[in-house]
Amino acid sequence: MVDFLTAEILARAQFAFTVAFHIIFPAFTIGLASYLAVLEGLWLKTGNDNYLVAFRYWLKIFAVAFGMGVVSGLVMSYQFGTNWSVFSDKAGPVIGPLLGYEVLSAFFLEAGFLGIMLFGMERVGRRLHYVATLMVAFGTLFSAFWILSVNSWMQTPTGYAFNEVGQFVPIDWWAVVFNPSFPYRLVHMVLAAYLTTAFVVGGVGAWHLLKDKTNKPARIMFSMALWMAAFVAPIQIFAGDLHGLNTLEHQPRKVAAMEGHYETGTRVPLILFGWPDDDAEKTKYALEIPGMASLILKHDIDGEIQGLKDWPKDERPPTAIVFWAFRIMVAIGFLMVGLGVWSLCARFIGSLYDQVLLKKAAVVMGPMGFVAVLAGWVVTEVGRQPYTVYGLLKTADSLSPIAAPAVATSLAVFAVVYFVVFGAGTLYILKLMARTPDNASSGPESGKPQRAAGTTPIAAYDTEKQETKNV
Helix, strand or coil: CCCCCCHHHHHHHHHHHHHHHHHHHHHHHHHHHHHHHHHHHHHHHHCCHHHHHHHHHHHHHHHHHHHHHHHHHHHHHHHHHHCCHHHHHHHHHHHHHHHHHHHHHHHHHHHHHHHHHHHCHHHHCHHHHHHHHHHHHHHHHHHHHHHHHHHHHHHCCCCEEECCCCCEEECCHHHHHCCCCHHHHHHHHHHHHHHHHHHHHHHHHHHHHHHCCCCHHHHHHHHHHHHHHHHHHHHHHHHHHHHHHHHHHHCHHHHHHHHCCCCCEECCCEEEEEEEECCCCEEEEEEEECCHHHHHHHCCCCCEECCHHHCCHHHCCCHHHHHHHHHHHHHHHHHHHHHHHHHHHHHHCCCCCCCHHHHHHHHHHCCHHHHHHHHHHHHHHHCCCCEEECCCEEHHHCCCCCCHHHHHHHHHHHHHHHHHHHHHHHHHHHHHHHCCCCCHHHCCCCCCCCCCCCCCHHHHHHHHHHHHHHC
């Protein structure tokens, strides 16, 4: 085994690999569940069956993505026992109950109503079906609540004490769940999920409008997605700024790595681009804006910012990874804002569906939300190093007593299985997205609820109304 491929490095790589595959699915389904609830609500309110067509179009995609998210997430929990047993032992009294609450509340809520949402529209009546859709949407958000609480506690641990064997034990569950970074992380992640979904939906809508700009369901997708980009992307940048200020307060080492600053000082420049060199303790080839980092982080151009040299080398995160992941995330955020502003201008002049370049840009931006989410999680997790529980439990001390070849073998198996299984699932989702959504007026394939042969529309409506009442 190559010297630098230690059991710790391989175990971290394995967890990073599996979480990278997993996170793209919840990031998509959190937003898509809410989008489905909005589509169904608009259909019920307006009676416009094109909303129902769009709902059914995305419902099958949601089901596949939800299933892959569940399966890809199971593996990570096993790694707590196989690769990170010391972490599980020491942090289990805090982490275990929070993960259990996520399963017992959020996941059971999602799973309990998912069947009605997928198969119950012609069986339970419109109102109950809509309640099921709302419950699935709420369940995905509630799941994010618990998972983000767990991760945030590892970043900013509060409400704990140590018992006689060195375990973290909760003494204030309110402080554990609502730890200092949790509100900022929750808002930032949920908005990221909504934007990720919006750009996927907008990209798919734009793809079909490039082939037929009169397609009504595709117009609905495209228009709603760009409304989301126009209004939520700027809010996300504001939320990200607040999150950054909270991180500066509680994890200044991470911010120093994000900014590429090694020296503590005032009037600190904002480094737009450069190459952080941890050995030389300097960001080389830096393109800077003087004083801007102090202004952004301290809201004072003379504000003092800590540099990485304030901490020993073995307590610093790997700077280059955090530095570049942060810039990728921020760059995509500003591209999202730009596309949103572009769409508002197109709406103002009445050419939203006519601008070919705008639609092509939406297609290109379609997967960018996933890239931003992955980059953000790299900043979050790599920036926390060398700790699993920030400032208290080091990653090297969290590892199971396991040999590097065993971890390497399981990592190789995971890589093959994940690429085959989830690669096939992703290709199937792309195939579903390539289907052209039919206009509601196009007949029995339009996605409308179909009535039994020989019944009049009024009779069918009365029957459905009675079924709803009986339920």
